Amino acid sequence: MIDFCNVSKVFNTDLLKKDFHALKSVTFNIPEGKTIGFLGANGAGKTTSLKIAMDFIRPTSGEIKYNESLGKNKLEAFKNIGYLPERPFFYPHLTGLEFCHYMGALTDLSKAEIESQVNVWAIKFKIDFALNRHIKNYSKGMLQRIGFLATLLHNPKLIILDEPLAGLDPIGRKELKDIIVQLRDEGKTVFFSSHIISDVEEICDSVIFLKDGEVVFNGSVDQIMKDNIKPETRISYFDGDSLLTEVIPNNKKEEYLSKLLKDGKEIVSLQAEKPTLEEIFYNVKKN
Amino acid sequence: MREINKILTIAKFTFKEIIKSNILVNIFFLGLGLLLVTYVAYSFTYGEPARIALDFGLGTLSLSSVGIAIFIGSGILAKEIDSRTVYMIISRPVPRYCFILGKVMGLILVLIVNVLLLSTLTLSAYFFIGGEFAPILMWSILFILFEAIIALLVVSLLSLISSQTIAVILSMIVYVLGHAIDGVKLTSMIAKNKVLESIIDVYHFFLPGYYKLNLKEHVIYKQNIELDYLVNNTFYVLFYSLFLITLCVLTFNKKNLD
Known part of the structure; x- marks a missing residue:
């Protein structure tokens, strides 16, 4: 659904410091209907890759191609992508429900559509009891749940999650993993970064492993397990x-x-x- | 049409978020303070209490509006990036220019609320003390709003190319310069020095001439003012705002949001 073609990213924050090569000619694609884990240690380049995929930052070289199944251009493609950033902290003075209305309206959903989607997902995410609370009163787990809910409101084909399970307690992680599995069973493509390998092993069809800005493995979980038996x-x-x-x-x-x-x-x-x-x-x- | 809806949605929720923070409470206490200061000034003034009340009122209105514009406007993007909320918005089918326009529009609505509340208090105190209505009063309040809008756009642009703190400091410097520059040009030192004069001409071309929007003297001393002057300066605000908004959009389109 998204192709990374020789994407490199160099950061130079200080004239006196050396360039930092965050990504080095990264090439891979996100196949439709799969759950793909994007693995790597802290600083391996996972978040940078996702930011480039979402056009928040531009690559130094290389390009990102959105498949036609997502849309003819970037804006059309974004209608079919749901993205959840790492450790989000949303508008503190809005309620969870207002935040969902905000996000839904930006994806051209009507009020009725937003409400019906919120009703369905809020129960699944076990956040329905807090929808009318101000977001500033949410715990970390609740923030993650409301963010995930907002990501799914417009029924995206491709769901990109940046460290969605980081910092959650075991029950919270289990519940979010169950939802990812459910999305996979519904035929959605889920691409999520993590440094918790056991989570990826549990729910992913394939993995892409980044090390120091380079892809060192890209293949199915079964294959890598078989090769290493x-x-x-x-x-x-x-x-x-x-x-x-x-x-x-x-x-x-x-x-x-x-x-x-x-x-x-x-x-x-x-x-x-x-x-x-x-x-x-x-x-x-x-x- | 969809883009306009998105701009309005972003403006609506930006306004809602700011209004639901403590800003209205702050404005309320500012208003109370204003009334108190007006009362004290009125009690200790001989001869022209209404003029003093108006002077305090318009001064507070101007400073609070510019203060809100600079301090809230500087966080227009920095806070959004820090909390990663900007990612939630522009990962949706929302062009970047819609984000900037929506944010600015939401903040302008906040400024309008501030100006409406404080000007109502100021005018109430002024009329209560015995002041008389004059159309220039309304122009003066409108120009205070214009001044705040320009300050908002200046700080927004600066926050896109520098840090939040630097943007606030530079915006304050530009604000002070923008008020002083016309008076400085009239000094003999500048009149005699061609180089300094050209520097001031360049300033006039690029940086905001806040002095054009200061009608306080005219209002307080009931000086006559040509309608042409008011209309021309309204057009100046319009075009200068468009110029700043265009720069903001172009800068934001190119900006790496990391």
Whole structure:
């Protein structure tokens, strides 16, 4: 839906300081109907990439192409994009409902359409009880929820979220992740940046990993897991009342299993030993 | 048509956000202070109490309007970027010029409310003390609003190209210069020095001539003023505002919002 073509961004904030290359010839595309995780450590260039995608800042070189499925030009494309910035802090003196009306009106929705959308999403986001409160009285989680709600008001095809789960408590994270999964099931394209790899592993079809402004991996989660699977098997079994777990090299698996069965142990599970996405990217970062 | 609706929507919510902050309370207390000062001045003045009341009233009105314009206008963009609210707006199908025009329009509405409230108080006190109505009074209040609008546009433009603090300081300097420049030109030192005279001519060309909008002397001392002068200066405000708005839009279109 959006193509990044050799996008580079150089910041020079001070004449006496060296240029900072935030992005180095970044190329990838956001495919339709997928949930894509945009990973990278702090300062890897994730937010800069998203700001360039949304035309808040211009690239030093390269270009961003919006597919025709989004619209013929940038403004038309933005009608079909919902964007939530990182750690938003909205107008403190407006109520949540007024804020939703503001955002809805800017996407050409009528009052009735805004109200019906707010009614649906406010319940899903569990923010309906606070819609008439001033935003200055919202907690961080509530701000994230009202921002997410406003992002979805106009039923966008592509949803871009910058660190949507950062700073939320486990329950809040779970609830927002459930909504992202629901959006994916409805056929929406969700592109979200995060440095919490376990969240991405849980809900994404594919990942793009940025390191020091460069794309170091772009592919499906399944593929990267398969490529990094270890030649080991994790065996869990009961020894009397104790549940024990052993990791055995694959070439000794059968021999070990026979021994356990012969000794009358109860096998509970047998699993290929696979690293978490976090471990894989930790190694990428180290290398 | 859609763009106009978007500008009006941004203006409406900008106005709402500012009005729902404590600004109306501040204006209310300013108004009370104004009445108190007027009463004290009236009690201690011999001969022309109405004139003194008007002098205080118009002075407060002018300073409060320009103060609101400069201090709130300087945050027009800086606060929006800091809180990332600007991203929520321009990530929607809203051209950047709509954002700037909507914000400015919302702030102008706030200035109009301020001028209406304080001028009502000022005129009430003036008439209560025995002052007489003259059309120049209305022109004077209108020109105070114009002065605040220009100050708002100046600070908005400066905040787009510098930090909020620098924008406030520069706007104040431009405000003081804009009032003093005409008097300075009449001094013998400038009249004798061609270089300084040309510098002032350049100033007149680019920077706002706030002195043109100061009718206080005419009002208080009941001096005659030509209608042509008022109409010409109204057109000056119109064209100068358009010039500043155009610069704001062009600058904002090019600006990296990081």
